[in-house]
Amino acid sequence: MINYLFKRIFEMIPTLFGITLISFMILHLAPGKPTDVLADFNPKITPEARERLEKMYNLDKPVIVQYVLWLNKIVKFDFGESFSSDRRPVIDKIWDKKQPLTERRLFITFMLNVITMFVILVIAIPLGITSATHQNTLYDRITTTSVFIGFATPSFWLALLLMMFFGVYLGWLPISGLKSMNYDSLSLAGKIIDRINHLILPVFVYAFGGLAGDSRYMRSSMLEVIRQDYIKVARAKGLPERIVIYRHALRNALLPLITLIGLSVPGLIGGSVIMESIFGIPGMGQLLFMSVMTRDYPVIMGIVIIVGFLTLLGNLLADIGYMLADPRIRH
């Protein structure tokens, strides 16, 4: 098992390299030098500022040298300074050590994804199991149809509709941000309720997208398992159906879901751009959106690399989880 783990971590190294290489290729996608593009959009760029850029990416040197020098900084988590007027280091924008943990962008996006994943699993697992055990009934057909509609629903449209209904029409829920203006004056209980109120809509919309796929996956995984011989044996020896399903079948049907969680991480994080922009949530997705709008290249590159790295880490964790859960792999 330890050997497998080492092998897995060792395999991550070329992938990590690849992520930096792709990001570096994007940097050189723009027609001409990256500095030219910036100059086009911002004609007032001073010669000094231009010099600063060329220095940051060593654009006067050969491409290979540029890459190596840049990589050398990346491994030290030095992504350079933002092009915006505050000139803050990119890493400070993503993970601001001066702010409390709950205000840091990376933490916000991370927590939002964890909560969403939790909500998805809590709903998708029972939904998948029940539609598998009731295969070809009206209930199964309704959930299957809902899944198809869920797949096709653009999340940002759902967000707009819910904001319109619960936020504007009924006025029950806030439609923007993670806390109210008067947050600091609230009691502890008030603060918690305020946080939850702000999370309901984003988490619901966010989870809705993943729900369809995961419940479908759970259903087919369950269908696969209940066809196996050991389930027939369990039934044949007269165990009640409830025990057969929830004790014998469920454990085995849950295994592939661990892989699915790992695989769905990139999609979920990718969705954070639109979700955070709509709901005004100050996370990584919103930062990426703002940086793309202002063409703040160092921030964009930093985010792409960090998110790629975290996804890789997520996949590794999913593999380890699978290994711990499945004795066939553990031994």
Added chain:
Amino acid sequence: MKTSLLRNIFWKRFKRNKIAVIGAIIVFLLFIIAMFAPLFSPYNQNDIDRNHILEPPSFKHPFGTDDLGRDVFSRMLYGARTSLLVGFVAVGISTIIGIFFGSIAGYYGGWTDRIIMRFIDIMLTIPTFFLILAVIAFIGPGIWNIMVVIGLTSWMGVARLVRAEFLSLKEREFVLAAKAIGVSDKRIIFKHILINSLAPVFVSAVLGIAGAVLLESGLSFLGLGVQPPTPTWGNILTLGKDNIEIAWWLSVFPGFAILLTVLGYNLLGEGIRDAFDPRLWEAEQG
């Protein structure tokens, strides 16, 4: 003789699948709407009318008007054109790239295969939407740019699929026979193997259009996709967000159009997949 028999089976099975037929009808209607958008639109899609801004739906404007007084119904008809164009071109690009890498990896195996598969893993590690936005930041938004970018970032599934088909087909007798009589690699790849693995590629392309339409509308909604005044469902939704407190029609109709389109392609794709699947044939006959 044999192909026409297969075709008959395919159609019989496809027609029996009601959901797939619904998908086909939706897709067909979308084609008609996109093709004849000028005929169906009551107004010019870009005509500004300052006296009738943000009017709710009425007999004159069935889907209301936007913040510049443009007729939303007409703009949505043209939006069907945009989404169709983006969907087809983007999927065309991704399918060609996917077939290229997938067939090379599957046919040659060894190091070629290992390098291509590792490259695919890397591409899948960076969330697609982040990758797309990063590229857009450098090359700028616009309809042609986003088609290319969506195409360049969504070929990995096709490549894996084609590779798997190649791995199973390349050891079959007809390929070995072709090799034995000295047929060139290029000819074997295209004429012997690829032709036999087109069915799943076709299915994944149909499903891919649904994904591309969703991506395009998301990008346009953020203002980073197709740029106004070219109408798309995504950029009408942006206006819906900006006017969320006063103009529900700007949000409701375009979003529903996206939903129907994506649903149509998904149902059609699944229907074709089931109709092609020989395992299901046997299950039905036996």
